[in-house]
Amino acid sequence: MILFGFVILPLIYILISFLPVPISLKKGLSTLFAVMNLLLSILLIAQMREVGMVKLEMGSWQAPYGIVLVADRFSAFMLAIAAVVILACVLYSHQSIDEERKKTGYFQFLFGIVMGVNGSFIAGDLFNLYVWFEVMLMASFILMSHGGERAQLEGSIKYLILNLVSSFFFVAGIGLLYGKLGTLNLADISQKIIQLSDPTGSLTSPLVLILIGFAIKGALFPFFFWLPASYHTPPPAVSALFAGLLTKVGIYSIIRFYTLVLYTNHEFWNLVVLWLGVLSMVIGVFTATSQYDFRKILSFHIISQVGYVVIGLGFFTIDSLAGAIYFLGHNMIAKTNTFLVAGWVEKRKGTLNLKVLGDLFRENTTWSILFFISAFALAGIPPLSGFIGKYAVIKSGIDSGHMVIALVALFVGVFTLFSMLKIWLEVFWKPQPEVSEGTEVVKPGTERLMLAGSVLLALMTVGMGLAGEPILNYCQAAADDLMHPARYVEFILN
Amino acid sequence: MELIIAIFIGLLYACGVYLLLRRSIVKLILGVFVLGNATNLIIFLAGGLERSGIGFIKDDVESQAQMTDPLPQALILTAIVISLGIAAYILALKFKYFEVTGTHDLDQLKNTEQK
Numbered sequence: 001m002i003l004f005g006f007v008i009l010p011l012i013y014i015l016i017s018f019l020p021v022p023i024s025l026k027k028g029l030s031t032l033f034a035v036m037n038l039l040l041s042i043l044l045i046a047q048m049r050e051v052g053m054v055k056l057e058m059g060s061w062q063a064p065y066g067i068v069l070v071a072d073r074f075s076a077f078m079l080a081i082a083a084v085v086i087l088a089c090v091l092y093s094h095q096s097i098d099e100e101r102k103k104t105g106y107f108q109f110l111f112g113i114v115m116g117v118n119g120s121f122i123a124g125d126l127f128n129l130y131v132w133f134e135v136m137l138m139a140s141f142i143l144m145s146h147g148g149e150r151a152q153l154e155g156s157i158k159y160l161i162l163n164l165v166s167s168f169f170f171v172a173g174i175g176l177l178y179g180k181l182g183t184l185n186l187a188d189i190s191q192k193i194i195q196l197s198d199p200t201g202s203l204t205s206p207l208v209l210i211l212i213g214f215a216i217k218g219a220l221f222p223f224f225f226w227l228p229a230s231y232h233t234p235p236p237a238v239s240a241l242f243a244g245l246l247t248k249v250g251i252y253s254i255i256r257f258y259t260l261v262l263y264t265n266h267e268f269w270n271l272v273v274l275w276l277g278v279l280s281m282v283i284g285v286f287t288a289t290s291q292y293d294f295r296k297i298l299s300f301h302i303i304s305q306v307g308y309v310v311i312g313l314g315f316f317t318i319d320s321l322a323g324a325i326y327f328l329g330h331n332m333i334a335k336t337n338t339f340l341v342a343g344w345v346e347k348r349k350g351t352l353n354l355k356v357l358g359d360l361f362r363e364n365t366t367w368s369i370l371f372f373i374s375a376f377a378l379a380g381i382p383p384l385s386g387f388i389g390k391y392a393v394i395k396s397g398i399d400s401g402h403m404v405i406a407l408v409a410l411f412v413g414v415f416t417l418f419s420m421l422k423i424w425l426e427v428f429w430k431p432q433p434e435v436s437e438g439t440e441v442v443k444p445g446t447e448r449l450m451l452a453g454s455v456l457l458a459l460m461t462v463g464m465g466l467a468g469e470p471i472l473n474y475c476q477a478a479a480d481d482l483m484h485p486a487r488y489v490e491f492i493l494n
Numbered sequence: 495m496e497l498i499i500a501i502f503i504g505l506l507y508a509c510g511v512y513l514l515l516r517r518s519i520v521k522l523i524l525g526v527f528v529l530g531n532a533t534n535l536i537i538f539l540a541g542g543l544e545r546s547g548i549g550f551i552k553d554d555v556e557s558q559a560q561m562t563d564p565l566p567q568a569l570i571l572t573a574i575v576i577s578l579g580i581a582a583y584i585l586a587l588k589f590k591y592f593e594v595t596g597t598h599d600l601d602q603l604k605n606t607e608q609k
Contacts, residue, residue, distance in 0.1 A: 127569055134576045138583070145587055153591045154603045157519065160584060164526050165514075168533045171573060175533070178566065179540025 002047065003056045003069045003122050005040050006079065009033055010115035017108045027094060030107040034090040037114065038083040044076045045474075052481065053491045055124065063124075063492045064188040070124035070492060073478035074325060078121045078252055081329040084460055085244040085336050086114055092340055092453035093237040095446060096347060101147050101235070109146065112139025113241065120249045124492060126174050126184045126210075129253065130167070133217070137163055140246060143238050144230065155233030162216060162226035170213030176206035187492035190260040190485050207262060211272070214257065218250025220310065221279035224303045228287075231302075232295040232352075236343020239295065243302055244336035248328060251306050255313050255324070259482040263316070274314035278405055281307030285415040294342045294352035294427065297419055298335070301378065304412060305331045311409060312393040315400045321479035323392030326472055330377065330385040330464055337374035337457035341367055344450060345427060354423065358432035366451065368428045373458045375424060377465070379417040385464035392472065499539050506532035518598045519591070523584055530577045534570045541566025 013033045017026050047054060048071075055070040057063060071079070090110065097106055116136025123129040141163075145156035178184055180203055181192050193203065216223040227247070231239050254273075262269040284304030291297045309331070312324025344367050345360065346352050361368040377384035380391075390413060397406035464471055481487055506528055513525025541563050595602060 127572070131572065131576070134580075138576075138579060141580075141583055141587075145590070148590055148594065150594050153587065153594060156587055157591065157603060160587065161514070161522060161526060164580065165529070168529050172533045172536045175537030175540040175566070175569070178537070178569070179542065182563075184565075 001056065002040065002044055003054060003071055006037070006118040006122060007069075007115055009037055009040070010111040010118065013111045014108050014115070017105065017111075023103060026107055027102065030090050030111070031087075031094070033111065034083070034087040034114075037118075038080075038087050041076065041080040041083040044071060045080055048073050048076045052477075053488070055492060064183055064185045067128050068124040068185065068492060069122045070488075071122050072481050072488065073474065074252075074255070074482060075121045077325060077329060077474065077478055078248075079118060081332050082117055082121070082245055082248075084456065085241070085332055086110075088336065088340070088453035088456045089237055089241040089244070090453075091449050091456070092240070092343070094449045096237050096343055096450050097235055098147075104146070106143075106146065109139045109143045110241065112136075113143065113245065115139075117245050117249055121252060124186055126177070126186060126189070128184075130170055130174060133167065133170070133249070136246065136249065137167070140242060143241075144234050146238075147235065149233075151233045155230035159226050159230040166213045166216030166223075169209050169216070173206045173209030173211075173213060176209065177203070180206065185492070186256070186260050187489040191489050191493065193261055193264050204265075204268075207269075210257065211254070211262070211269075214250050214254045215276060216250070217247065218254060218306055218310075219247045219280075219303050220276045220306065221283055221303070224280070224284070227302060228296060228299040231299040232293065236295075236339060236346060240336045240339035240343065243298070243339050244332045247302055247306055248332050251309050251328060254310065255321075255482070258313055259321075260485050260488065263485070266316070270314060270316060273310060274402075274405065277307045277310030277312075277314050278408055279307075280304065280310065281412045282408065285412050285419070288419050289415060289422075292354045294345060294354060294357075294423060295339065297423060298338050298342060301416065301419065302335060304416065305335070305378070307412075308390065308393055308409065311397065311402075311405055314405075315393075315397050315402055316483075317396055317400050318476060318479045318483050320393060320396035320400060321482055322472060322475040323389060323396055325475040325478055326464075327386075327389030327393055329471075329475075330389045330461070333457050333460045333464070334374040334377040334384075334386060337454055337461065338371065338378065340450070340454045340457065341371040341374070344447070344454070347447075354426040356433065357427045358430045359428075361428040367454070370454045370458045371428065372424065373461055375420040376417075377461045379420045380413050381417075383462070383465050385461050385468070388465060388468040388472065495543055496539065499535065499543070503532050503535050503539065506535070517600050519588055519600055520598055522600065523588060526584065527577070527581060530573075530580075534573050534577075537566050537570050537573070541569075 013029060016029060053070065053072045055068055058067040113136055116132050116139060119132035119135060120129060123132050141156065141160055144159055145152050181189055183189055183192060219227040231242060258269065258273065281304050284300050284307060288297050288300035288304065291300060309324045309328045312320045312327060342352060345357065349357055351357065373384065377386040380386040394406045394409050397409065510525045510529035510532060513521045513528060516522065
């Protein structure tokens, strides 16, 4: 039953918001629901310690025929991290989003995304996954264009068209796969694909279509162009939420799909996945170095960092998969936080151009430290969470004999550090080139909740770094389940 | 029959991609609709075309063997409903964009592009 809560809670919030209730109540409820979502996910993780997997068959229809919601340790981990990101973004939104947007249903659409993301993490059925994708996309389309500024509309058109195309790839793949196998349940597909006498040839085309659909959503190398063209256009809280959740859902799906289905033709897919990961990593980080806009640099880094997760999947050992899962969680939190700080900078200064900004460290030490923590976690500086994730991925790469790729990953880490240092030096450290005419005095208390959201994420980053071992052990257990798909299949079908 | 529908789907995809590559936003949107419909037809085709399949089955084995698989059609229905919602949104977006900028030209979108 607990799984049902993840999709019904946001839905209840959306429905309540349609009622004519005062706006202050809607705001209060949004925080309450985000906290409830977080509690629910903690409860699920606690449950995972005993059982390992939970499932819910909708309407008591048996697994391969009915829709089944399922969570294993990996899903529970993603749900928990997503819930933290959502809570932080909701808190931040209270004071960074203008009243006009809040009145026209900002939080409603935000919870639409929550519902879609939670649903995608627990979908046990390929078509169900598609439907949750669409729920999430529909809400994100609206949030992207919500407010109707010119830049937002332009960004929305690009975002919309490319994401729709990715959905078409995905659905066409599902249709063809159904035609071949006669099932949509992931566990059932996994079982049937082993039984096929020729698992390689006839199924490659639907699987390629599905993988391309996921890769566009996850912004991997040849498919990422929508991301840097649109992520800097909506309000900061929205782009932080997108950066933390949307591409990660695509990556989650790739990992789930690879470990259940694609691994059966390992020789072919392994190479594809490794190349996707390496190219995303390298190209994302190189293009980031040439940017001079705070949020655009961060957008390109999203592409680079999902590359790490994908190579972790490509190495395909328990250690590397555990590293990839840990890295995915770390990245969702640290990345969102850098976007939140960028939003604060924009609110204070009205621009995100690195050349114009400066001196923010002297102006506000707290926010600078928040940026410092999350940016250097992304770069992989030791006590913070990024170090453990990168270390786990790269070490497992060397152990599994992918020396060159591990070296490339280290090399990319240096460039990440370079970009983060660039932002740090240009925005926070150097003296401001032209002193702007009397920056307006900020009223006390108007940024308190923004700060709360960002501090929550920064604490998580430090916490994940300090408590690295228990979390990594949990990820090991999750990876162990992923590497033994028979357990998943057994659990769903019996 | 399968062959005809397969060729037809191919043509629809060709039209859709052609429209996507045009400069006008209206044609771009039409291209998305065409692609969406072509995709729905793929599911239909992949589910198997059965000329005399029956809709309602009795309890005997014989009629179950003749049955057409109803699931692909259910999937298509879902996909159509989703694309209906998206069509409504995308047209509203286009309308708003035209109001703000007064242009249909996709090249005007490059202000937000990465350099």
